[in-house]
Amino acid sequence: MEITRRLFSYSNAISLHVPGHHGYSIGSLQLPIHHDMTEITGLDDYHHAEEVIADSQRNLSRSEQYEARYLVNGTTVGILSVIYAHKKKSHKKVAIMRNAHKSVFNALDLTGTEAIILPMTVSDKINQYVGIDELNIKAKPELDDVDIAVLTYPNYYGETFDIKGAIDFFHGQGIEVLVDEAHGAHFDISPQFPTSSLNDGADYIVQSYHKTLPALTMGSVIHMNKNSLLLKEVYDYLAILQTSSPSYLILSSLEQAHEFYSHYNDEVFHEKRQALLHALRHFEVIEVQDPLKVVLKKSGYSGEELKTLLEEQEIYIELSNYDSILLVLPLWHEGDTYPFNELLRRLKRIGLEDREPLELPHPLNVNEGVYSPVKGGYQEVLLEEGVGQRVYHALIPYPPGIPYVLPGERLSEAHVKVLSAYQNVHGIIDGKITIIDER
CATH class of the missing domain: 3.40.640.10 (Type I PLP-dependent aspartate aminotransferase-like (Major domain))
Incomplete structure (x- = not known):
């Protein structure tokens, strides 16, 4: 009953993550x-x-x-x-x-x-x-x-x-x-x-x-x-x-x-979204083309630190990365049961201090290339020991589920620094990764 007990422990949680029903509070799902x-x-x-x-x-x-x-x-x-x-x-x-x-x-x-x-x-x-x-x-x-x-x-x-x-x-x-x-x-x-x-x-x-x-x-x-x-x-x-x-x-x-x-009417959504952005003014709020997504930063804080601050108030977000966190907002509507006022109250309790900016992470590879399924043998090594080696299994922060290092690509020290900022990386088990066995 471990999964069941853990799920019940989130009964007081407020969702700023998927799925879109946000704890059954959005829409009017009838699923007996x-x-x-x-x-x-x-x-x-x-x-x-x-x-x-x-x-x-x-x-x-x-x-x-x-x-x-x-x-x-x-x-x-x-x-x-x-x-x-x-x-x-x-x-x-x-x-x-x-x-x-x-x-x-x-x-x-x-x-x-x-x-x-x-x-x-x-x-x-x-x-x-x-x-x-x-x-x-x-x-x-x-x-x-x-x-x-x-x-x-x-x-x-x-x-x-x-x-x-x-x-x-x-x-x-x-x-x-x-x-x-x-x-x-x-x-x-x-x-x-x-x-x-x-x-x-x-x-x-x-x-x-x-x-x-x-x-x-x-x-x-x-x-x-x-x-x-x-x-x-x-x-x-x-x-x-x-x-x-x-x-x-x-x-x-x-x-x-x-x-x-x-049949959606977005009037309530935009009213609540503006109220939320006002409540988040002590963060650096980054708006993108999709109003349902909001990125938060704070100088000197890692994404994991920001995530922890919200989770201490039982506010759960979609993901954290090197220096930011992602919120997925609900499609608020007339008659929804989302605990919006309680969300605003909890956000007021979060204190942030002034810090020196973090060092910028490794720049992303924007070049074209070729992907071929990797064949042959592999060996397990500690993440830090893999620097300079070609990885066998992709290294994928999850979420979002997008490979950061592809199979066949060489792991760098900068990769290790960024990957270490994520709590959950597919391809890293007990601190170990797989590299192509080129012996």
Whole structure:
């Protein structure tokens, strides 16, 4: 009962993190446990939908140009299915952004597919990857061997780039586009929010409804252009890679989240957001294009220190990094039960002192490159002992789940310094990493 006891210990917590229902306080989810059902008469079959699930998915579509499908294994399975479908029909490479989620790299490894890493731009505000450097990819001969590109839009922190220009560029090269819009399921919810790549002709779009809309974790949606080349194959792999016992609670939560999205009024959200930003004025508040995301800094404080200060008040945030933390705000609305006034009271208790600025972290690699699945043997070494060695398993701070050091790349002392600031890094177990055995 360890997990159960730990979950109950958060009964007084205030959520500034995913999932989008924020402790059941946003939306009006109706998910009684007796709705945890199976494919009995009248409930349809998720993997052979002809009745209520088929009707629900038709209503889910946000554009006549697209077909929509519920995902009960998260956005990850949508990404895996598209890349598996690509591999089935093509021997060409995939173009990816350096801030691709680890599921993209897992898909490349599983299918034995090589990828072209696109040159990147970095945000001036928060020193994170944002978009592709289009000036440095035009007329690249490497793209002649690519027939699908995977773009991350927005980035984890809510920053956007010219996604339409990028899609148009790749389409002009005869390259299809998969957009990982995991953090943009709420885009287009009102004119004050960024627009979705659904408006820009992407071929495949995956959205994590559960991250920003009131749906259960693992609940996502894939939108597929009706003219996409891999439509049938993607459907086939969705049936193979997803559970044969889909959760009707997740399906119902997705349907309810879509209803919430379709009828949302953002007036209360913006009022509360402004009140929150005022309460956070003793931090350095960084606003990005997506109003649902807020980045906080304070000179001289590490992200982990800021996270701890909030957690002492039982306020839980999405992530901390080297020198900042990320808040994911709720989609507040009339009648929500989110403890907003209590949040403001707790924030007033936090004291911050003046400090000397931290040394700037290692600059991000913005150059293009090639990713190939790593083969051969490996050995375990302590993180610090790996400096100068090529890593075998990616080193991935989680969240956000974006590899900081890719397999095959050499670990530097600067990498170690930044990675040491994270509490949870996939690829580091008991202080050890794996390096390619080049003996």
